[in-house]
Amino acid sequence: MSTLTTLAAETSTSTGEAVQFWVLAPLAVVGALCTVLLRRAVHSALCLAGTMVILALFYLANGAYFLGVVQIVVYTGAVMMLFLFVLMLVGVSATDSLKETLTGQRWLAAACGLGLGILLLSGIAQASAGSFTGLAEANADGNVHGLAALLFTRYVVAFEITGILLTIAAIGATLLTHRQRIERNKTQREQAEERVRKGTQVTPLPAPGVYARHNAVDLPGLLPDGTPSELTVNATLRARGQVREVHAEALAGVAALEEHTARYHGQRRPKRAVTAPRGAAVTGGAEEPPATQTTQAAAGEDGAGSTGDAAAASRDAEEARK
Amino acid sequence: MNPENYLYLAALLFTLGACGVLLRRNAIVVFMCIELMLNAANLLLVTFSRMHGNLEGQIMAFFVMVVAAAEVVVGLAIIVMVYRSRHSASVDDASLMKL
Numbered sequence A: 001m002s003t004l005t006t007l008a009a010e011t012s013t014s015t016g017e018a019v020q021f022w023v024l025a026p027l028a029v030v031g032a033l034c035t036v037l038l039r040r041a042v043h044s045a046l047c048l049a050g051t052m053v054i055l056a057l058f059y060l061a062n063g064a065y066f067l068g069v070v071q072i073v074v075y076t077g078a079v080m081m082l083f084l085f086v087l088m089l090v091g092v093s094a095t096d097s098l099k100e101t102l103t104g105q106r107w108l109a110a111a112c113g114l115g116l117g118i119l120l121l122s123g124i125a126q127a128s129a130g131s132f133t134g135l136a137e138a139n140a141d142g143n144v145h146g147l148a149a150l151l152f153t154r155y156v157v158a159f160e161i162t163g164i165l166l167t168i169a170a171i172g173a174t175l176l177t178h179r180q181r182i183e184r185n186k187t188q189r190e191q192a193e194e195r196v197r198k199g200t201q202v203t204p205l206p207a208p209g210v211y212a213r214h215n216a217v218d219l220p221g222l223l224p225d226g227t228p229s230e231l232t233v234n235a236t237l238r239a240r241g242q243v244r245e246v247h248a249e250a251l252a253g254v255a256a257l258e259e260h261t262a263r264y265h266g267q268r269r270p271k272r273a274v275t276a277p278r279g280a281a282v283t284g285g286a287e288e289p290p291a292t293q294t295t296q297a298a299a300g301e302d303g304a305g306s307t308g309d310a311a312a313a314s315r316d317a318e319e320a321r322k
Numbered sequence B: 001m002n003p004e005n006y007l008y009l010a011a012l013l014f015t016l017g018a019c020g021v022l023l024r025r026n027a028i029v030v031f032m033c034i035e036l037m038l039n040a041a042n043l044l045l046v047t048f049s050r051m052h053g054n055l056e057g058q059i060m061a062f063f064v065m066v067v068a069a070a071e072v073v074v075g076l077a078i079i080v081m082v083y084r085s086r087h088s089a090s091v092d093d094a095s096l097m098k099l
Helices: A002-009 A015-037 A041-061 A065-090 A105-126 A143-151 A156-177 A188-198 A235-240 A248-268 A278-287 A291-299 A303-321 B004-023 B027-052 B056-086
Strands: none
Touching: A015 A041, A015 B004, A015 B027, A041 A065, A041 B004, A041 B027, A065 A143, A065 B027, A065 B056, A105 B004, A143 B056, A156 B056, B004 B027, B027 B056
């Protein structure tokens, strides 16, 4: 701490600080440029976080130790994380549209920015101050002590008002994002009745783990005959078109496994294949007992979930006939 | 090295932030550029604090940080609300006061 204090207390900057500045300042500018120019909002956020960390180092070099730490904790820690949270809510893949609503707005904006930059830089160049005082006196008791002494005496009213401001901001944010529920929550019974009334998918959707060959949620589970079932993937992923293809090797593996099982069952219990629902009726023909008719009717309703079973069972039935 | 270089850097960052606000359409990126401008102003205040040898500049920077935090909270809440009603975070789409 004492070395740091002396470092910032000097009335001219050391070579070390110059090296730090010339290494980090270009990085900060590049980070700011990337924040403005990168099309993905997440990339912009990461570049901005980098720039903020570099600014924190500059604060430390300028003797503002408290602010340097607060910059890292509050800005890169809290504010940027809040930004990332909202980005995740809004959708990471959302990119800027390149369509200009106002013609020539981009060039006008760039020109305005350039003008502002020239104005600011020339203004600083005009007001050149050769020497500077340094913080030796002010930071004598330590930077935090000095800040606290000012904050709780001369600026105590402003400090209290900031407290009120933060409270109001917190209340405002919860009020803004709060959504009032207009209709009543459906009970489980009502949901069940509605599902039966609709009749499209009475049973629960097939679980992704059954016959799945992968842990990822965007990979569909495989039906017993090896075809991937779209129903096992989350509806949101299906709507976004983010369902991944199942590898052909995995499909072949399942097919081979099924064939092996079918052969095994064909040898060990030849008469069990009667329970086959729909496929058996197609391939089995007249020699099947009438019990298949009822099972077929029962299985007819629930679509994709049972077709796989049917295909596997039909293979079973074929084995049984031999 | 002259500490004025910090002032030039701050001016440059502020300009870049201003350009971003004017150029970008995504409301969140516009917000991030505003944060960049606030940070540039903070760097300026901290440098001035060192140049003049008192801590007033750092106190100002501290208050800017607190106000920026409050602003981010409310602003992001507004963005989330606009996104909910319009399914877009583009500033061009939010052209009406209400739907």
